[in-house]
Amino acid sequence: MSFETSLMTAAAFPDLECIKNNLYLCGEDVNNVLMKKNLIYILFLFIALSCKDGFYSTIPNAQVSYKLNLNIYPDDMQLNAGGTGVYLQITKKRLETDRLGYGGLLIVNGIGEDAVNIYAYDLACPNEVSRSALIVPENSSETGIPTAFTAKCPKCGAVYNITDGFGTPLSGSTYYLRTYRVIKISEKIFEVRN
DSSP, rough: OOOHHHHHHHHOOHHHHHHHTOOOOOOOHHHHHHHHOOOOOHHHHHHHHHHHHHHOOOOOOOOEEEEETTTTTTTHHHHHHOOBEEEEOOOSSSSTTTETTTTEEEEOOSSSSSSSEEEESSSTTTTTTTTTTTTTEOOSSSSSOOOOEEHHHHHHHHEEEEESSSSSEEESSSSOOEEEEEEEETEEEEEEOO
């Protein structure tokens, strides 16, 4: 086939060139696909960036490594026995390898699918960003086991939900509590990390 014949064939049958090149979509269809693909990427980027602000905490990053054993340590056992809202405030190392974050740890048995749903937060108030301004769980227990659904900063008055796993601000703040990852090692052993 001569050069002139191939130009005439391509002009007369534009889809023929697409078929030759094993392209499934040609012409306007390709442009539509690319436009839709770009729109999906832009939408995904927008969602990802807008969600970031929803869980923003001002507390600086600090090392966290703390093991909970609900079989051995009496304080840890309370998390298993008391139900939703049972908490531990950790401000002193139990082991030399413990790392307690910026202001200490607040560990809570929160709301979730299992009987034990461990969530961990930094004790430092995100409004104050100070190791001396620590949130205090608002104890609602009459059984002697420390139980709370909210925690309050005594300095600024901000109140946070501590049973939802997010440290959601309820009043006095737009910042969430700094959350830490809780890894379930076995049925009764957990590790708090960042």
